[in-house]
Amino acid sequence: MEFLHTLANQTWFITLMAFTLIGGVLAAVHHAEVIAHKTGEPYGSLVLAISVTIIEVSLIISMMLSGQDGSQFIARDAVFATVMIVINGVIGLCIFIGGLTHHEMSFRNEGTNSALAVLTALATFILIMPIVTVSTPGPDFTKGQLAFAGIASFALYAAFLFFQTVSHRDYYLPKTVDKKTDINFHALKPSNLKTAVSVVLLILSLIVVVGLAELLSPAIEAGVKAAGAPKTIVGIAIAMLVLMPEAFAAVRAAKANRLQSSLNLALGSALASIGLSIPAIAAIAIFFDLPLSLGISNLNMTLMYLSLFIGALTLAIGRTTLLQGVVHLIIFFEYLFLSLVP
Numbered sequence: 278m279e280f281l282h283t284l285a286n287q288t289w290f291i292t293l294m295a296f297t298l299i300g301g302v303l304a305a306v307h308h309a310e311v312i313a314h315k316t317g318e319p320y321g322s323l324v325l326a327i328s329v330t331i332i333e334v335s336l337i338i339s340m341m342l343s344g345q346d347g348s349q350f351i352a353r354d355a356v357f358a359t360v361m362i363v364i365n366g367v368i369g370l371c372i373f374i375g376g377l378t379h380h381e382m383s384f385r386n387e388g389t390n391s392a393l394a395v396l397t398a399l400a401t402f403i404l405i406m407p408i409v410t411v412s413t414p415g416p417d418f419t420k421g422q423l424a425f426a427g428i429a430s431f432a433l434y435a436a437f438l439f440f441q442t443v444s445h446r447d448y449y450l451p452k453t454v455d456k457k458t459d460i461n462f463h464a465l466k467p468s469n470l471k472t473a474v475s476v477v478l479l480i481l482s483l484i485v486v487v488g489l490a491e492l493l494s495p496a497i498e499a500g501v502k503a504a505g506a507p508k509t510i511v512g513i514a515i516a517m518l519v520l521m522p523e524a525f526a527a528v529r530a531a532k533a534n535r536l537q538s539s540l541n542l543a544l545g546s547a548l549a550s551i552g553l554s555i556p557a558i559a560a561i562a563i564f565f566d567l568p569l570s571l572g573i574s575n576l577n578m579t580l581m582y583l584s585l586f587i588g589a590l591t592l593a594i595g596r597t598t599l600l601q602g603v604v605h606l607i608i609f610f611e612y613l614f615l616s617l618v619p
Contacts, residue, residue, distance in 0.1 A: 291493065291496050294489050294492055294493055295493065297485070297489055298485075298486060298489040298490065298493065298518070299521075301482050301483075301485040301486040301489065302482075302486060302521045302522045302525065303525070304478065304482040305328060305479055305482040305483055305486060305522045306522045306525050306526045307475075308475040308476075308478045308479035308482060309324050309328060309475075309479055309522065309526065310526060311467050311471065311472060311475040312324050312472060312475050312476060312479065314466060314467060315466050315467050315472045323438070323441075323442070323545060324479075326523070326542070326545035326546045326548070326549040327549060327553070328479065328483050328522065329519050329520060329522060329523050329546050329549065329550075330546075330549040330550060330553045330554050331483060331487070332483060332486055332487050332490060332518075332519040333355065333359070333515070333516075333519040333550060333554050334553070334554045334557050334558065335487045336355075336487070336490050336515050336518070336519065337351055337352050337355055337515070337554070337558055338557070338558060338561050340515075341558070341561070341562070341567050341569075342561075342565070342567070345498075347508045347511075348567075348568075349567070349568035349569055349570045350508065350509075350512070350570055351511065351512060351515070352554075352555070352558050352569060352571065353404065353416075353512070353570055353571045353572070353573065354508075354509045354511065354512020354513065354515075355512040355515045355516050356403065356404065356550055356551055356554065356555065356571075357404055357512070357573055357577060357581070358509075358512050358513040358515070358516035358517075359516045359519075359520065359546070359547055359550040359551075360396070360400055360404075360547055360550070360551075360581060360584070361580065361581065361584060361609065361612050362513075362516050362517065362520055362524075362609070363520070363543050363544065363546060363547040363550075364396075364543075364547065364584045364585065364588045364605070365584050365605045365606065365608045365609035365612065366524070366605075366606070366609040367520065367523070367524045367527055367528075367539075367543045367546075368539075368540065368543050368544075368588070368591070368605055369601075369602050369603075369604070369605025369606040369608075369609055370524070370528055370531075370602070370606065371527050371528055371530075371531035371536065371539040371540075371543065371602070372531070372536070372591070372597045372598075372599070372601050372602030372605065373599060373602030373603060373605075373606060374528055374531055374532055374602075375531035375532065375534065375536055375539075375597070375602075376597065376598050376599030376600075376601075376602050377599060378532060378534070379534050380598070380599070381596055381597070381598050382531070382534060382536040382596070382597050383536070383595055383596050383597075384451075384536045384537040384540055384592075384595055384596075384597075385447075385448050385449065385450070385451075385537060385595065386592055386593060386594065386595035387445070387448040388441070388445070388448035388449040388540075388541075389540050389544065389592040390589070390592055390593070391437070391440065391445075391448065392437070392441075392540075392544040392545070392548060393544065393585070393588055393589060393592055395433060395434070395436075395437045395548060395552075396544065396547055396548055396551075396585070397585050398433060399430055399433060399434070399548065399551040399552055400551065400581060400585070402426055402429060402430055402433075402551075403426060403430060403551055403555055403571055404571060404572065404573045404577075404578075404581065405572070405573070405578060406418075406422075406426065406572075407422075407570070407571045407572035408572040408573070408578075410422060415570070415572070416570050416571065416572020416573070417569070417570050417571070417572065418569075418571065420563055423559050423562065423563060423569065424559065424563060426555070426559065427555055427556040427558075427559035427560065428556065430551055430552050430555050430556055431552060431553070431556040433552060434548055434549070434551070434552025434553060435552075437548060437552070449537070449541055450537070451535065451537040451538070486522075490515075490518050490519070493518075497511060497514045497515075498511055501514070506617060507616065507617070507619065509616055510616060510617070513613070513616060520546060523542050523543065523546040524543075526542055527539040527540075527542040527543050530542065536597065540592075574619075576615060576619060580608070580611070580612050580615070583608065584605075584608055584612075587604060587605065587608065588605075591604075591605065
């Protein structure tokens with residue numbers, strides 16, 4: 278253990294871990310896409326969303342259990358960063374890159390609007406309610422409130438999954454006109470053996486990514502501290518690390534004129550980030566009696582509701598252009614800048 282700790286402080290080893298992490302992310306994306314091709318939409322998007330959530334939860338809990346200064350804010354910062362990165366960064370980049378190539382792209386707004394409505398409710402439950410409750414001072418829940426928020430988040434996410442995969446699955450499938458030009462609907466599906474191998478390799482890739490991300494987290498914290506940046510940057514770095522597989526797959530889909538898949542991936546990861554990770558984190562915090570603060574600042578609240586409002590306008594008509602991508606990306610850069618200079 279002491280040998281690993283010594284290695285983890287070496288620049289060359291940190292660089293090697295970073296490149297290996299990127300390789301693990303690309304491998305996870307590839308094997309998740311094989312599974313997605315076998316299962317079809319929207320089940321395929323769930324594979325990557327749940328995989329990403331596993332990485333996020335393991336990272337956040339390991340940092341909370343470390344008991345370092347500011348560890349009670351890691352979950353809040355990571356979840357808020359995930360919402361902002363997904364709505365503005367990932368979706369904005371997908372629309373921008375897709376708009377450059379295809380000028381205008383279409384999708385099923387019935388499904389995306391439903392997903393955004395659930396995301397708005399989840400984000401309000403977890404990030405806003407702790408500010409306005411009066412049972413405890415500051416941006417904190419009582420243990421009872423935290424338990425109820427975790428249960429409510431999981432119940433709402435479970436309801437969304439039922440809506441997405443059972444009762445209204447067609448809302449999350451590409452339009453018929455898009456299917457005609459989508460090679461994924463005409464190519465042969467992978468064999469059962471290839472799918473099984475991809476399942477095993479996906480699990481191994483995720484284990485590698487989780488392990489490397491945990492090894493890199495002290496280096497991230499040290500780098501943030503050395504730069505004199507706010508501690509919230511640690512949460513942003515975690516969110517960016519865990520969202521890399523999802524973002525990479527979403528951008529590839531948008532470039533191939535499959536914006537429906539991009540939106541399923543992006544919104545699915547944001548929903549899973551709250552609906553699955555918060556119940557797990559809340560349970561750990563209550564069981565181990567760990568401090569957990571979830572309420573965000575007035576500045577971040579303004580940015581979040583601006584993002585959700587613009588997101589609702591973008592997803593309202595079922596078509597996107599380059600301009601909408603630019604708007605989302607500018608809001609994303611504003612978020613990054615104000616995180617550094619609040």
